[in-house]
Each structure stands twice: as C-alpha cells, then as structure tokens.
Amino acid sequence: MMCILPESIENQLQSYDRIVVGGIIRDQNSNILFLQRAADESPPNLWEIPSGGVEKGEDLRQALAREIEEETGLFLDDVIGFFSAAEYFIKESRYLQVNFNVICTGEVKLSPEHMQYQWSNIDNFRTKLDDFMLRVLNEV
Numbered sequence: 772m773m774c775i776l777p778e779s780i781e782n783q784l785q786s787y788d789r790i791v792v793g794g795i796i797r798d799q800n801s802n803i804l805f806l807q808r809a810a811d812e813s814p815p816n817l818w819e820i821p822s823g824g825v826e827k828g829e830d831l832r833q834a835l836a837r838e839i840e841e842e843t844g845l846f847l848d849d850v851i852g853f854f855s856a857a858e859y860f861i862k863e864s865r866y867l868q869v870n871f872n873v874i875c876t877g878e879v880k881l882s883p884e885h886m887q888y889q890w891s892n893i894d895n896f897r898t899k900l901d902d903f904m905l906r907v908l909n910e911v
Contacts, residue, residue: 774831792835793822793870802890844880857906
C-alpha cells in the first residue's frame with residue numbers, strides 16, 4: 772500500500788525544508804518498537820521510533836522502507852495507514868515528520884545509530900519519551 776496522507780498535509784509538503792518519515796511498528800501484543808539513539812548521536816540517548824529524511828527521488832514509502840531497514844534490519848511489508856504528523860525546527864530549517872502504522876518482517880538488528888531497542892506500550896514508556904515523540908504518538 773502507498774503512504775497516503777490527509778489532503779491537508781499533502782498540500783503543505785512543499786512548504787517544508789525537509790520531510791521525515793517515521794514508522795509505528797507493533798508486535799503481536801500491540802507494543803511499539805522504540806529505539807534509543809547512541810551516545811555519540813545528536814541528540815544522544817533519545818528514545819524514538821524508526822525515522823529519517825526523505826531523499827531526493829524517493830517517495831514516502833521508499834524512504835520509510837529504507838529508514839526502517841537501515842535502523843532496525845526489519846523489512847517493510849505493508850503500510851497500514853497514516854498515523855500522525857509533527858512539525859519541528861532545526862536552526863532555521865522547518866521539518867515535518869509524517870508517521871505511518873506499518874507491518875514489518877524479520878528480526879531487529881540495530882544500526883550503529885542506536886544502542887538498544889524495546890517493545891513497549893506508550894503508558895509504560897511515557898517517562899522515557901521527549902515532548903516531540905509524545906506529539907508524534909498523539910499523546911500530548
């Protein structure tokens with residue numbers, strides 16, 4: 772399935788300096804896969820979902836599949852649908868992270884960008900998440 776965005780978000784994509792995609796990956800118990808950034812990443816030690824920037828020539832699904840595989844070793848099997856969108860700024864640049872519920876296959880094998888992973892529900896993990904990730908997960 773394609774990464775289909777609500778029209779209100781689709782119409783605004785061109786106004787951002789960078790588009791980032793994120794995957795909400797759940798296990799059989801509906802727990803979400805969270806990754807902890809390595810100590811030498813910026814910002815360090817942050818818990819997040821698999822995500823990354825859309826590169827030139829990629830559509831959202833291609834970027835999502837690439838980022839999930841790079842960061843987790845998992846393979847994107849299906850995009851179930853749009854989950855959320857959250858805006859942020861780095862210096863003068865305006866970013867939009869669009870997040871999708873996805874189904875993946877394989878075993879988690881972390882990239883050097885991350886030092887550990889954990890499957891958890893949001894309620895048990897809330898205190899480990901920053902304000903941005905809570906917005907991504909529609910928890911603010």
